[in-house]
Amino acid sequence: MTATPTPFDAGLPAAPSTPPPLAINQPSATATNAEKPTILHLGDDIRWNHGLYAELQRKFHVERSYSMGREEFKKALVERKWGDFVGMYRPFWNTGGEMGNWDGELISLLPKSCKIYASAGAGFDWVDTKTMGENGIIYCNAATSCTESVVDLAIIHLLSTYRALPWSFLAARSGSPSDFHTANQTIASVTHNPNNSILGIVGLGRIGARLAWKAATAFEMRVWYHDVVQFPERETGIPGGAKFCETLEELLANADCVVLCTPFDGSVLLSSPQFDQFKFGSRLVNIARGKLVDEDALVKAMDEGRISAAGLDVHADEPHVNMRLAERRNVLVTSHTAGASVESHVGFERLGMENLLGWLERGREGTVSAVNLASLREG
Structure with missing residues (x-):
């Protein structure tokens, strides 16, 4: 028996109560995980854009950090727990951010292979986008979605x-x-x-x-x-x-x-x-x-x-x-809820994946909502 949707979810696909049948690291018919670039998915499972996430899995090998504190996250980076990932994906602003502000300390621990960070949310005062750019990392927000x-x-x-x-x-x-x-x-x-x-x-x-x-x-x-x-x-x-x-x-x-x-x-x-x-x-x-x-x-x-x-x-x-x-x-x-709607969250999920897929295909020109291209050091 399915649950009755809340008014906030009216007219939109309901989030599944269990993870979708797609395996996180499901092998592709055309490429093995070893052949695909890796991205690190921060925080919770996606809830709405499952077809696009399947496309992301076909093009990337997806690792997961789920939710962890700053010290645990730093230790995992130092130990290269997720390997040489090329990008990060954070589909929700209220999960995957437990490691705190993305300052120079945290950015310095990222692998040199990391070139893009696609995150939910409009504001980016919690991330040092200039330092990211100087380290060759494109930061993409999701302002258009909210x-x-x-x-x-x-x-x-x-x-x-x-x-x-x-x-x-x-x-x-x-x-x-x-x-x-x-x-x-x-x-x-x-x-x-x-x-x-x-x-x-x-x-x-x-x-x-x-x-x-x-x-x-x-x-x-x-x-x-x-x-x-x-x-x-x-x-x-x-x-x-x-x-x-x-x-x-x-x-x-x-x-x-x-x-x-x-x-x-x-x-x-x-x-x-x-x-x-x-x-x-x-x-x-x-x-x-x-x-x-x-x-x-x-x-x-x-x-x-x-x-x-x-x-x-x-x-x-x-x-x-x-x-x-x-x-x-x-x-x-009010409680910093101006951008808080189901429609915003659906868009956050989608836009982050579009940034990653666009970057894979055309580099910086393929990103949809990059905010630090002026400070980006490429190479």
Whole structure:
């Protein structure tokens, strides 16, 4: 008797309760394991893309590390437990990462044969992609697979900053008639529609551009953005266009709501000097990385009214959430789940395998989502 699918799995193939019949190291009819290059599969079994995984097994000899701690993983690398593998595959962000950050120490232990690492997830602040590139290893993320999920939650956070959703939700959930009555009678005087206000996006990559399109289409928001370069072709794809701000200061001084969609490069983006540049009473949404924001400075900016509301899916000290922010009724906090959907996971699995198969066929030109080609040392 099969289990009833959960709502989150509706319309998608259910994950098998036992591993699929394909053997992990199943010999190919055209090549023996000794003739095939080896890849190391980190973490759990795949759940959805079994046909593509079979293709991966035909082209590669697949070794498995499953889940292990950092010291055990380092010992296995030193002992060459998995041989001279050419690549690594991590289909899920919540397994296979128990060895911690991929820093210089860990990268130095990889065999010289390793040339590609295809991993789930959009952010890559946990991996030193520059050092990987300098060691001849292409790092591929899977940002395109979770774009819709991330943007949809960003929209929820954006709306929450305009419409006081945390306050209304908590008042209703409290069961207190007094709290309900206060919210019911008061919220209308302090909330606004987002229509025609300026949405300031920091980082007009895939996620930023998709957010801009949805916000402009659904809510008629005017889009301004700041990035290291201008993207004229993306500007024209947004209803009403988008205004490029050469400086972050220009964006902060004019936006009614600022959304962070930029990677974390190792330094804080918003601290007291930047919050002082925000338009008074504006809003902040962060669906990028928590360490981009100095949370003490954000608390101060909210105390002063400089920031009137915030939506935070990511936090500076995860899994610890800053309670001076979380306990405010004008702040929506979620648990770094913007990209967390079944559709994202299906895409993570698929994109990682497509990167590996493309690399095998055409080298760096065959990769779909490499992020460190600028620092790649080939040879």
